[in-house]
Amino acid sequence: MIAKAATISHGGNAVRYSVNKDKAEIVKVNFLPDDISAEAMYQRMVLKQKEFASTINKGRPLKRNVIRMEISPTKEESAGWTLADWVRLANEYIRVFDSIDLSKKAKRASAKSTNVKNSQYVVALHHDAKSGIPHLHIDVNRVDMDGKVNDDHLIAERTMSAAYIINERRGWVQPEDIYERRRQEIADTCMDVLRSLTKFSWAGYEGELKSHGYGIHLQKDDKGNVRGYSVLSGNSAYKSSILGKGRHLMPSKIEATWARLHGERKSSVIPNAEQKIRPATVSTEMPQTNRLALVIKHYDISTDEYHHYHVAISEEADEIIRKECSVPDDNSFATIEDIQKTALLLFAEYLDGATSIAASSGGGGSDMSGWGKDKDEDEREWARRCAQMANHLCKRRRGLHR
Structure with a gap:
């Protein structure tokens, strides 16, 4: 089993997707009625946040107000399961998730535990469009029933740690x-x-x-x-x-x-110009006198079903990102596309999008405060820094419990 989690700002869309997706089944709701619409579920979460608005987050709006989780046992691990089996997995996962103590590593007392079990949430069962393999989506209110905010520091590590513990308990294969x-x-x-x-x-x-x-x-x-x-x-x-x-x-x-x-001698290698990720379009800007035309590549990148970003980048900077990005050897969740997309979003200064992709690929958790392009920084060096940061963001979080 593998698991992912991230805090998101588009909670309403996430709940609608979880509940209303074709063939989705409601597995469980917590502190919510089970006979109301997805929109009504989310509105009840928002009302709970407003109830404690003066005390949570030092009175500032809570931008990432929902925790979104995805839990995916292998096809063999969930073979023959009934809805009751999925309920048991959801309950077990939430208990373990809450119990992971990251306070020392995060250097925050609030990271000692989360309180999902005492928060509003909805659990829905989905089936992968290609493989048909079932998996769970859980959308949780960041604010629990007592008005405390569920800590999201090192959340990728928390969720993977929980998955490791459950895999060991159940004798399932570790990632x-x-x-x-x-x-x-x-x-x-x-x-x-x-x-x-x-x-x-x-x-x-x-x-x-x-x-x-x-x-x-x-x-x-x-x-x-x-x-x-x-x-x-x-x-x-x-x-x-x-x-x-x-x-x-x-x-x-x-x-x-x-x-x-x-049994032959070495011969010359024929290069292949194919690339895995292709830009949506390639355009050429009007050249200045006695200068070559600047080729600009355009990418449309989605971090989820609802957030889409457009990135325009010179061919030279794009090539630097492709050369400098590499997949961490110890992260079985990340792909080369994840790292490259993270770097492209960093280049365009979409920090939320970049950290979202990094977290969903098993990375994230780094402090991005102060990150940005220096005033006089050369575009090539900026692209190189973005690739290096993407490599770092997508590394697997250390200290996982087994």
């Missing part, structure tokens, strides 16, 4: 174990692909991996040479440096590995 098993499977597939190629090329390597159900993200230098790559499986990315033994699947060694498998 790292799943990650390691898939890592070995992918390494074996990569070797089989190399054996099947009559001549090595990145285009051929990529095409064969895709035929096995995997994606690939290539990282290139200014000359178009591949300097790194990740194999993509579902929502996970596996860097070439951790595949196989002796790093023999890295770009610097992969052609020699192919040659060794075929």
Whole structure:
């Protein structure tokens, strides 16, 4: 089982999505009637917040007023479940979530525990559109029934810690174990692909991996040479440096590995210009006299069903972000797309969007106060800093309980 959580400012939309999504089933409500609309549920949450408005958050409006959780057992773990089984999982998860003590790490007494069990919330059962695998959505009022705010510091760590504890209790597979098993499977597939190629090329390597159900993200230098790559499986990315033994699947060694498998000498590598994330549009601004046209790339990025951001970035800065972003080896939740989108949103100074993607990919929790572009900072250096910050934000939070 894996789990995600984040505090959000669009609570009304989130509750509507959880309750009204096609084929959604209400599993449980807490301190809310079970026969009212999603809109009415959220309004009752807002009324509770207004009741204690003078005391919560030092009298300032609570911008992120809802905790949104998603709990996803594997298909095997939830096979044959009834609604009562989902109720038990929701109850157990909330108890464990509340019990995680992060006060020392967060250096805040309020992070000792949360009080979701004494807060208004709604639990809904959804089915994944592609796989049909069921999972839970839980939308929780940040303000509990006693007027105290549920602390959201290091919330990604809190939710993953809770998932680890429950996985151990139930004898379920931990995310790292799943990650390691898939890592070995992918390494074996990569070797089989190399054996099947009559001549090595990145285009051929990529095409064969895709035929096995995997994606690939290539990282290139200014000359178009591949300097790194990740194999993509579902929502996970596996860097070439951790595949196989002796790093023999890295770009610097992969052609020699192919040659060794075929008993041939090393031949030249044919670069492939394909990229995993493509911009929505590419435009060329009017050039000044005796200057090359500046190519601008445009991205439309969604952090959830309701929040969408437009990013315009020069081709040069975009290329820096693609080269500098990398998937943390220890975060089985993050993908290369997560890190790149986080960096692009940071570049455009959409901090809420960037931290939202980082949190949903198992990262987040860093202090972003004071973050921003320096007045005289070169765009290329700004892009590089954004990529480095995205790498940091998407690292898995340390100190998880097992």
